[in-house]
Amino acid sequence: MKNKIQIPSLSNYAGVVLVLVLSWWIKIELDQGQSEALYLSLWIGILFGIVLQRSRFCFYCISRDFFEKKNAKGLLGITVSLIIGTIGYHFIFGAFLIDPVFPNLPPNAHISPVSLVLVLGSFTFGFGMSIAGSCISAQLYRLGEGLLSALVALIGIVIGFIVAFQVWNFFYLNIIYNSPVVWFPHYFGYEGSIILQLTLLILLSYFLFIFHKKQKADQALVWWKVRWPTYVGGILVGLIAMIAFLRITPLGVTAEIGSMARTTADYLHMMPARLEGLDTMRGCITMIKNSFWSNNGLFIFGLVLGSFASAIFSEDFKIQIPDRNEIIKSLGGGILMGFGSMIALGCTVGNLLSGIMAASLSGWVFLIFCGIGLYLGWRIKSSY
Amino acid sequence: MNLIKKIALVLVFSFTTQVVLAQSKYLVDTNWLEENINNPKIRLIEVSVIPGVYERGHIQGAVNFKWHTDLVDTVNRDIVSKDKFQDLLIKSGINQDSTIIIYGDKNNWFAAWAVWVFDIYGVENVKLLDGGRAKWEAENRALTPLATKVEAGNIQITKTNNLLRARLSDVVAIANKKSDIALVDIRSAAEYTGKIFAPAGVPELSVRAGHIPGAVNISWGNAVNEDGTIKSVDELKKIYSAAGIDGSKPIITYCRIGERSSHSWFVLKKVLGYDVRNYDGSWTEYGNSVGNPIINLSGTVWGKT
Numbered sequence: 215m216k217n218k219i220q221i222p223s224l225s226n227y228a229g230v231v232l233v234l235v236l237s238w239w240i241k242i243e244l245d246q247g248q249s250e251a252l253y254l255s256l257w258i259g260i261l262f263g264i265v266l267q268r269s270r271f272c273f274y275c276i277s278r279d280f281f282e283k284k285n286a287k288g289l290l291g292i293t294v295s296l297i298i299g300t301i302g303y304h305f306i307f308g309a310f311l312i313d314p315v316f317p318n319l320p321p322n323a324h325i326s327p328v329s330l331v332l333v334l335g336s337f338t339f340g341f342g343m344s345i346a347g348s349c350i351s352a353q354l355y356r357l358g359e360g361l362l363s364a365l366v367a368l369i370g371i372v373i374g375f376i377v378a379f380q381v382w383n384f385f386y387l388n389i390i391y392n393s394p395v396v397w398f399p400h401y402f403g404y405e406g407s408i409i410l411q412l413t414l415l416i417l418l419s420y421f422l423f424i425f426h427k428k429q430k431a432d433q434a435l436v437w438w439k440v441r442w443p444t445y446v447g448g449i450l451v452g453l454i455a456m457i458a459f460l461r462i463t464p465l466g467v468t469a470e471i472g473s474m475a476r477t478t479a480d481y482l483h484m485m486p487a488r489l490e491g492l493d494t495m496r497g498c499i500t501m502i503k504n505s506f507w508s509n510n511g512l513f514i515f516g517l518v519l520g521s522f523a524s525a526i527f528s529e530d531f532k533i534q535i536p537d538r539n540e541i542i543k544s545l546g547g548g549i550l551m552g553f554g555s556m557i558a559l560g561c562t563v564g565n566l567l568s569g570i571m572a573a574s575l576s577g578w579v580f581l582i583f584c585g586i587g588l589y590l591g592w593r594i595k596s597s598y
Numbered sequence: 599m600n601l602i603k604k605i606a607l608v609l610v611f612s613f614t615t616q617v618v619l620a621q622s623k624y625l626v627d628t629n630w631l632e633e634n635i636n637n638p639k640i641r642l643i644e645v646s647v648i649p650g651v652y653e654r655g656h657i658q659g660a661v662n663f664k665w666h667t668d669l670v671d672t673v674n675r676d677i678v679s680k681d682k683f684q685d686l687l688i689k690s691g692i693n694q695d696s697t698i699i700i701y702g703d704k705n706n707w708f709a710a711w712a713v714w715v716f717d718i719y720g721v722e723n724v725k726l727l728d729g730g731r732a733k734w735e736a737e738n739r740a741l742t743p744l745a746t747k748v749e750a751g752n753i754q755i756t757k758t759n760n761l762l763r764a765r766l767s768d769v770v771a772i773a774n775k776k777s778d779i780a781l782v783d784i785r786s787a788a789e790y791t792g793k794i795f796a797p798a799g800v801p802e803l804s805v806r807a808g809h810i811p812g813a814v815n816i817s818w819g820n821a822v823n824e825d826g827t828i829k830s831v832d833e834l835k836k837i838y839s840a841a842g843i844d845g846s847k848p849i850i851t852y853c854r855i856g857e858r859s860s861h862s863w864f865v866l867k868k869v870l871g872y873d874v875r876n877y878d879g880s881w882t883e884y885g886n887s888v889g890n891p892i893i894n895l896s897g898t899v900w901g902k903t
Contacts (some may be wrong), residue, residue: 308743309744310654311745312745320653321648321649321650321654322649333864460654
């Protein structure tokens with residue numbers, strides 16, 4: 215028995231086959247012109263989806279574990295990803311930009327203005343993810359696991375974006391316009407920035423450790439059903455973030471959703487003629503799409519696809535049909551998340567992960583206020 | 599005898615500097631660049647406009663010039679000032695005896711703008727990489743994401759030749775038939791005829807559509823082959839002379855903001871050797887100017903509903 219290696223049955227590979235077939239088909243579809251970046255985006259998305267699914271990298275779920283069970287393991291996975299990502303990003307910064315002299319910034323890194331709008335957006339986002347039960351990236355990977363309420367949440371997110379478009383110009387012209395963009399290497403150099411970030415992240419991890427209570431060990435399962443330890447997920451997320459930044463653009467999951475919202479709003483004649491200043495910003499920026507295939511669209515598609523394959527393989531896939539209550543929560547939470555991530559220029563991925571890894575103050579501000587919103591949302595939700 | 603002659607010819611060719619192999623002393627091809635990439639006399643400059651293109655992979659040794667801030671004066675709407683340009687060149691390790699090779703994305707449009715600026719400031723030995731970034735990539739040649747660290751150069755800019763630029767007054771004179779200079783509009787036919795105000799994906803920066811009276815339309819793309827390289831001198835002569843541009847008169851090129859027209863300026867001036875000036879104010883200046891006539895073959899009126 216001991217030496218016998220267990221192998222999952224053939225049906226577990228169905229998702230893997232689907233990934234191979236679809237990625238092959240997309241490769242052929244893309245083959246006209248320059249498509250390397252698009253194809254790579256798809257695969258980065260697939261890998262990201264697998265890692266999120268296997269290590270249960272759901273920002274809300276792991277926060278709830280911490281609040282309810284004093285289980286800090288999930289949150290420690292995030293700090294691990296930020297530590298790896300910080301180091302990786304700084305290595306890349308040094309290649310892209312030898313001297314971090316003001317006002318030069320590394321290309322596309324999610325370094326955005328710090329303002330009250332960011333505070334409001336982060337808070338709303340955090341609150342919304344508690345209500346909806348998952349942030350946007352987790353909705354996407356859980357959609358791959360068969361959670362159909364994620365589709366409702368996505369509709370809510372699109373609505374939230376459209377609401378945010380109506381107020382964007384007001385926020386931009388009155389607040390964001392003269393808000394500072396703070397990038398730590400401008401002040402402390404690359405070494406100083408790494409030291410500062412790692413110190414903060416290690417202190418944060420230590421804080422989480424203090425509250426952590428030892429959990430009951432998982433029951434022994436066959437190997438393909440075992441969730442990956444969160445620190446493994448954290449290391450892999452950090453590495454994927456690094457690869458994405460080096461080769462394409464930082465990780466983010468809302469740009470494509472924003473484009474969909476923009477197209478929808480345009481169709482409904484609810485789109486302002488212009489979104490002032492948006493094209494001068496960094497982060498998950500909502501663009502008008504010029505072509506069907508986009509880097510972020512393929513990344514998102516890959517994420518859901520990768521998670522689906524991984525869920526099938528590990529027998530986590532289960533179609534879950536939401537009841538009325540869940541539909542309302544997903545829709546309401548989705549609207550708040552859409553609104554928050556549009557005005558904050560990113561969500562837990564584009565702002566919290568890609569912002570903090572890029573040593574941008576905006577990422578840290580998002581972490582704090584999203585955390586506060588999340589906690590309040592959880593308190594309210596759990597008191598019902 | 600014939601065979602010996604042929605061999606001799608081949609030998610002579612391979613021993614002369616390979617620059618000769620390119621069509622013009624202002625162009626180098628990708629092969630030549632790859633072979634000479636470690637030559638300490640060569641300074642390579644990338645002028646790409648899509649953010650992150652240079653950083654994620656450029657030709658080894660290239661430094662990055664940003665068109666929007668490095669090569670223009672954003673306050674005066676002008677080309678970069680002499681002092682700022684000299685600082686940029688020194689910081690980029692350019693010496694008095696450097697051979698400068700420039701390339702970029704978007705078919706070398708902004709790279710050609712850079713060549714034009716170098717020309718105005720009298721810098722010698724400036725060449726364009728034929729086919730630009732796109733050809734280098736298409737040929738699967740190596741790129742690196744490592745930024746280039748260079749020691750300060752010693753170049754001194756001694757002259758400014760503003761005669762290489764055309765101004766609004768020059769083109770107004772052509773429009774009013776008070777000048778005999780040939781005018782080439784190198785934009786697309788849809789822009790030239792006034793069907794559209796600006797190309798797709800670009801903001802409408804002019805309140806009128808159409809072209810400057812007296813301008814002939816030879817789209818910049820006519821000057822390049824499928825792989826982005828500039829066509830042969832014979833072909834170019836045929837294309838331009840068909841539209842009456844044969845070098846017998848001085849020429850002015852323009853487009854929307856002066857970048858695509860830099861490409862045609864390069865072709866006409868550096869490859870064909872004509873007397874050519876680039877009108878960098880281009881349609882965004884002329885089209886908005888007050889009291890000057892345009893020709894709009896499509897009858898479009900801005901703001902009319």
